[in-house]
Amino acid sequence: MIAPTFESLATKHAKPGRVAFCKVDVDAQGDVARQYGVRAMPTFLVLRAGAVVDTIQGANPPALIAAVEKAVKLAAGPGGAAGAAFSGTGHRLGGSGVGGSAPAARGAASVARPFSWSLSGFLEALIGFFGLYFWSLFSLDPYKAAENSPFNKNRPPPPRTGGTRPAGRPGFKTLSDLGAS
Incomplete structure (x- = not known):
């Protein structure tokens, strides 16, 4: 129900280095879901400079459209330049930073299970x-x-039953018992 709206917004507003859309499988990436407090499906998060600025829980197309348009305006900043949110090297959800000599290899290693x-x-x-x-x-x-x-x-495991020793008879002997025998 909400997937076509998300796809059309991603197609219309995605701009490299400014606005990115991604889907996270919370079953496979449980750490990411816990980190961002995802409690309902679907949950949409708008991130800016690594912090959540807007959260939409549930299939609510008008709220999602409004949040994306607001985020696009924030990303454009004054004069259409990229905001401070996109001045760093970036991070992958559930992994480490993107910058470096081999981002593809590091990204694959961060998602792979040991x-x-x-x-x-x-x-x-x-x-x-x-x-x-x-x-x-x-x-x-x-x-x-x-x-x-x-x-x-x-x-x-099956419950343990009582011992087979007769009642009143200890399973061990003391020195006085040895002398009485």
Whole structure:
């Protein structure tokens, strides 16, 4: 509903070095969502000099149009020159600055998830997968069988039952007990 309005505003008002439009997937970039306090979808933020100057929550095309037109006027500054907001090197949402010798490589590294290979983790996942598969394959109710399977990592451990020692008899002996035997 709001996407066509956003796209038309981006096409009409985007100017390199002055006004930029971007979309952030808050599921993939949770840190960015927390940093800017995004609590509703969609949320539109107007940034100037790294600070939020306007926030529109929800699909409200008239408010979005008004905020973008206001931001375009601020970006143009007096006499049509770029304002102080665009005098720096810039930053990527969720990453580091853009300036430097290899911005593409640094931008890709800031978005990529760290990857580490673990043979034990791989084997554990493989055993869990095949264990759940065969456990549920040979049952009448596969969903219930997978839920109750010992391979289910989301199942809480069974409650511990009381000990098997008879009441009144300690499980250890003292020196006086040794002398009485």
